[in-house]
Amino acid sequence: xxxxxxxxxxxxxxxxxxxxxxxxxxxxxxxxxxxxxxxxxxxxxxxxxxxxxxxxxxxxxxxxxxxxxxxxxxxxxxxxxxxxxxxxxxxxxxxxxxxxxxxxxxxxxxxxxxxxxxxxxxxxxxxxxxxxxxxxxxxxxxxxxxxxxxxxxxxxxxxxxxxxxxxxxxxxxxxxxxxxxxx
Numbered sequence: 001x002x003x004x005x006x007x008x009x010x011x012x013x014x015x016x017x018x019x020x021x022x023x024x025x026x027x028x029x030x031x032x033x034x035x036x037x038x039x040x041x042x043x044x045x046x047x048x049x050x051x052x053x054x055x056x057x058x059x060x061x062x063x064x065x066x067x068x069x070x071x072x073x074x075x076x077x078x079x080x081x082x083x084x085x086x087x088x089x090x091x092x093x094x095x096x097x098x099x100x101x102x103x104x105x106x107x108x109x110x111x112x113x114x115x116x117x118x119x120x121x122x123x124x125x126x127x128x129x130x131x132x133x134x135x136x137x138x139x140x141x142x143x144x145x146x147x148x149x150x151x152x153x154x155x156x157x158x159x160x161x162x163x164x165x166x167x168x169x170x171x172x173x174x175x176x177x178x179x180x181x182x183x
Contacts (some may be wrong), residue, residue: 005031011038011140020055029032030061033104039071040088041155044144053077097135
């Protein structure tokens with residue numbers, strides 16, 4: 001699978017669905033790469049984004065739209081959906097530094113099961129990496145203010161332990177060390 005297209009950055013599943021359904025001033029078009037950011041553990045508690053993938057499924061050109069996110073998917077999501085991207089946007093991951101119109105290149109080798117997602121600047125992914133490293137987080141990126149305290153605590157423990165990309169088992173020693181270093 002290979003796709004290169006303009007990023008459409010959303011900070012909520014609701015806003016992304018509105019654009020997919022054409023209910024916003026700038027609807028999702030064939031060739032777009034939807035970047036749903038801030039929906040990992042620290043943002044929304046790692047919400048499941050089936051509603052968005054379902055909306056894409058019924059869009060006439062939905063197969064020509066890719067989705068990348070730090071959220072998770074249900075087992076029934078179909079199409080070009082790349083989730084659990086880490087580090088998550090709110091932990092400083094590159095996904096949180098994307099802007100509308102950035103050129104995203106997705107490559108997935110189905111034989112070797114290897115892939116990459118790159119920001120391409122003037123045809124050069126290396127320049128994209130440099131740009132993302134220097135860029136500040138997306139101005140609309142913030143945790144959901146209604147996130148329950150127990151979910152916020154879980155997200156903080158995940159982050160201190162290496163994030164969801166570090167595995168599902170907490171690194172207790174790393175967490176204790178981080179807490180002790182705070183004074």
